[in-house]
Amino acid sequence: MLEIKGAVKTFAKGTPNEHAALRGLNLTLADGEFVTVVGSNGAGKSTLFNAIAGTFWLDEGSITLGGRDITYLPEHTRAKTIGRVFQDPMKGTAPNMTIEENLALAYARAHRGPLGMAINKKESALFRERLSAYHMGLEDRMKTKVGLLSGGQRQVVTLLMCTLCTPELLLLDEHTAALDPATAERVMEITREIVAGNSITTLMVTHNISSALTTGKRTVMMDDGEIIFDVSGPEREKMTVEDLLKMYAGKRDKVFDNDRMLFEKK
């Protein structure tokens, strides 16, 4: 279970560029809950993710995960229980290492001592089997350097790296945004399969409102460092993209400002 209480983060404090990215945000995710996050440009979605992952510390507030206070834990310690896929496909994998090596790196940390061999046959077979489930032909390219793969393929490898050892929390930060529409849809399907298969508590930022409403069980909208609404259950099932935008305009008295998002709504 993830619990964020009174999260405050201000950038460039005391300068003319001061920017309050989070203003006392509260958010609680139940075990196994899949929540999608939408919001206009600069709403604080990425700041929220960075704060949870530990890229920086919150100015105020606390974060607990699975009953443990992680507010002041360093990023790499949190990463033991938090998996993260970035928007940029370049960020999640080591380009000069093979698919197999990348997967082994993610897997071995939980399974052996530091001087154990990084790759063994049994695990290699496991990685192949897991990759073949996604029907992208990656299982036949285990010795290929990840830098030679397409963005979509790299995101699938990253997803698998994050979930080989089931994390307590999975953070997906617009992980399909840099992909072409067909690949994005395929990666989204794989995401749904992985999350549902392991019932991982997941927080996913997406710029695609229709997929935000159809993926997962709950949607929250962020604006100006706060959560302005939070829908789930039957209310969410009936909701259309139009409703969501109307709700936003009603709450904030301004037009929803996310160029990509408006472009993609149908």
Next chain:
Amino acid sequence: MSSVVVFGAIQQGFLYAILAFGIFISFRILNVPDLTTEGSFTFGLAVSAAVTAAGHPILGILAAIVAGALAGAVTGFLQTKLMIHPVLAGIITMSGLYSVNLAVLGSSNLALTSNMQTVFKLASGLGLSNEAARTGLSVLLCCLTLAIVIWFFRTHVGMCIRATGDNPDMVRASSINVHRMTTLGLCLSNALVAFSGGAVAQYQKFADISSGTGTLVVGLASVIIGEAIIGKRSVTVGFFSALLGAMIYRFIYTAAINYSPFPAYMLKLVSAIIVAIALAIPAFRHYAGQAKIRRGGGKNA
């Protein structure tokens, strides 16, 4: 070349290959040009010579390795915990080591007299001729090191260090301590560099405070020459190509000293030019590509 000169070049080639392995780790695997090298080579040389002069040649080699690892740890600490720019961190350690090295040597140079034991003499005590002992031990030290580094970079920690040099963001997100891995990599790199220095000190029976000048360029030249011949492939192949590069560099060096038209002191300048040209190859390719486009564009206009 006379056979003595050729044997000398081969022996030194193997000893300096250990330096090239160290440079390969910092420059290619960690992706940082680590100037600590210049200081840690002399540090290894000085420590090894001082301990050997006190009558413990084997301990001298081990002490040199530990000394190098310490130097690497200092640079790692400056670079990670104190957030100093990697190149500056290396320069700081390097210049600090100058005083340390003087203190260890006791003066600006130290000669090991012929009645002192060295590891090479110990080896010839096993019933080998002098030349065979020097060659055999150089090959043994180098191959042992090669086997260890190849094994190490296939272990989990080794792979974490490789990934740290490749994509630190990903490593952090995979619950690996980037600071620890960077420091560990620098320790290993400088331990090898100092090992090389320590072995060279006993080989030439002489340690000089300025011996370290240009070692980074020598190591880089070895790595780059090796890559030019074998190509950039896996880490394992990389270490072998560093060995080949070190050997070729040593032969060029020996030829230049013995037969070249220019005096021996020009060699560092020649090395610097070789390294500069090799590192500039991507730029040359870029300009060649642009020139091609311009010519093609002229045709279509």
